[in-house]
Amino acid sequence: MEVAASASEVPVTILAAKVDFYNGVTVDSTTLPHDASSFDSVLSASLEHWKKEGKRGVWLGIPIALSHLIPTAAKHGFVFHSAEPASVMMTRWLPDNETCLLPDGASHTVGVGGFVYNAEKRELLVIREKYIPTGMAPFYKLPGGYVKAGEALGLAAEREVEEETGIKAEFQGIITFSSVLTAAAATTLRHMHPHLFSNSDIYFVALLKPLSFATSRQEEEIEEVLWMPIDEYRTHPSVNAVNQRIASLFVESLGQGRPALGLETIELTSDWMKAKTFHDLYTFCNTDAKGN
């Protein structure tokens, strides 16, 4: 907490906070009082102060060790926004007669599958997972997994392929992606993964060129790793329809100059935030589908 230099005559004790570029306020979580009653008083005064100053949204991150403060925040109109294992972000929109314009939290998980193709033998690297839903037949899929926040798609594919199969492979480009799902399917998915609430999934397929060929299984999660003839994978009964289709499109593209998505990175420098951001832009290239 700090004594703020306020526009009013009497200094008011309010929560330590930073003002953001959109005239919102982010509370410094490291300075929260540990006692719920003190928190109640200072939060009350802070909200009044920020409203007078015309502030718009308030961001309040609460560490799990201080989770006893959450009911107090909720009493003052805060709702949940997003979560990390050890903290939850709560928000409150201040203007009384305006629609809340605070941005949504993350809504999608992003997965990437590695399409690791051995052109010489016309074989594809496939895996069977150790843990599959009860009652489900085992099936062959592409090695892959979740893209971490802030991770480039190609690097995620290379990392997951190596972790699961021991194969070192080099990212060539994104060859396709599927966006799951339509509204109808989202309802379905909610039953499938209750823990994901109503989140969506986007699944990218990255073409990788193998740099090694001897497989080694990640024992915790993977039951089997093998190089399968790609023509077998296209129609294998233990391969789902989406993956069959992707393999077929790839085979049809071979030698026909069908495009893959090329990658160029554009750097943006912003004066106002004194920082750079990098945008991996996937664009169409008319080169060979690579992998040859």
Next chain:
Amino acid sequence: MEVAASASEVPVTILAAKVDFYNGVTVDSTTLPHDASSFDSVLSASLEHWKKEGKRGVWLGIPIALSHLIPTAAKHGFVFHSAEPASVMMTRWLPDNETCLLPDGASHTVGVGGFVYNAEKRELLVIREKYIPTGMAPFYKLPGGYVKAGEALGLAAEREVEEETGIKAEFQGIITFSSVLTAAAATTLRHMHPHLFSNSDIYFVALLKPLSFATSRQEEEIEEVLWMPIDEYRTHPSVNAVNQRIASLFVESLGQGRPALGLETIELTSDWMKAKTFHDLYTFCNTDAKGN
């Protein structure tokens, strides 16, 4: 709460819960005791019971009205997983000597920009937003916004374009996308949007064919809507480098048969979960870049 038919001799009172396909347990949030002390006892007994039964992960959604139960859950080893405005999901991994295999929560926000091109006049539909960061010069961008969980990319683009500009337009295909960001840039973004923690953003650009031409501005969020000659947009100083590049790639593609991503929807039926899912698969097509 319910009296479970347990394998032990004495029936144990445990939390009502459903077992999922991965041998995980999802607690029925509607039956949580409202009193923290009762919750403490029943949660203790439940965890012991589930461990004996070999259950793996526990999913515990806590409504905001019962947020006083969160410290008790935290005491028993639960951590936060994900959040919706009125509830937070907590998880606990049960096997003592195994790495936690519970899936991550949503990590990405997904945005879509509508590239609405009037082929006859060679004009692009662009907007200026009302709320821009303090100290930043206004800039022209594509109308668009966040893709909702479970929403198809094309429908999201049509919806956002109509909401912001009043233009009805028809989805033709995805023409490119950018994945923000490399690890270095993720660090940068954390400063930019502290409320998003370390989330990432994927931004798709959807090609739309305008079906109407008279614009009407969404007053709450948009300052200006206009049709701008596309050649002007390619080099306009108030257009960022990523958007300039996208417009240039599009102009270069006109009439040259450069590809857009075609869309096909694949339906998967799963016996084990007795449900269908729909996968919008974007694949390469060698047709004209459309928009003509």
